[in-house]
Amino acid sequence: MASFTIKVTRLALKAVSAFSPEKAGRLAFRLFSITPPRKAKSGKEKAALAAAEPVMARARPVTLSFSDGWVMAKHFQAQSAGSATKRILLVHGWGSRSNYLAPMIDGLTAGGAEVVALDWPGHGASPGRTLTMPAAVRAIDAAWRHFGGFDVAVGHSFGGASLACAAGGLVCDVPSHSAKRMVLIGAPSEMTWLFKGFGKVLRLSPGAQTALEGMVVRLSGRRLEEFDAARIVGMVTAPVLVIHAEDDKEVSAEHARRYAAAGSNVELHWANGLGHRRIVSAAPVIERINAFIHAPEAATERKLRMVS
Known part of the structure; x- marks a missing residue:
């Protein structure tokens, strides 16, 4: 009703x-x-934000300017720096904020990656009360310009779709930005x-x-x-990992299947039982992302050739 x-x-x-x-x-x-109100609406959300504080305290705040205003990014160094540290752009979903991705940030930095987490316009520490896909793509462009590109792009829900649209160069005044690898979690495959x-x-x-x-x-x-993220993902040459739960009630599992059917560069991983929101903090999901991020390039290329 x-x-x-x-x-x-x-x-x-x-x-x-x-x-x-x-x-x-x-x-x-x-x-x-x-955009939705930023204040935590439940005890569970308040507890998640409180638990995130030790992780978020490690961030270096970075202000990124673009044509629609500015957004706040949080820059995390790898906990164990290696000779080939990956730089990851991490983006949250609609109505969320980077703080809710603290378990993933902790897991990715512990795995040896450097993480840049964005707060979308109208979300978290960024100003504003509205968000559109073009504004999200421009925020991604601002991060790309400031940090000089990313090895991996990871996005949840709206964030995943935004990364795909940025890779496809769908906003006419913004160049396309495609990371060497992409992870889409519970992401819609098209906007229509x-x-x-x-x-x-x-x-x-x-x-x-x-x-x-x-x-x-x-x-x-x-x-x-034209804002068809699955079509774009099928056109890029980068390996793409799609993680989705068949019990996701906000973004149907059919979107994950559309991604999987888009091209041989797409790998689908079901994380059933985790719904739409718990999926980003689940340890098995973070482990799967780390394995994908740090997989040898040659092995990935051989797999793609075998599937093709």
């Missing part, structure tokens, strides 16, 4: 759409882009389903739905249909 807020929003957008579907679509996009679903919830008129989707073109120079 729809909440009171959704019912009121439907009525308001219906009234606006009666004289201007274009304006109704723009208003819907504004609602679509508003999200916009269609949002429009359905708000019962947008056809004209308002068209205007909602048209905002993507205004902000990125690309049509909504």
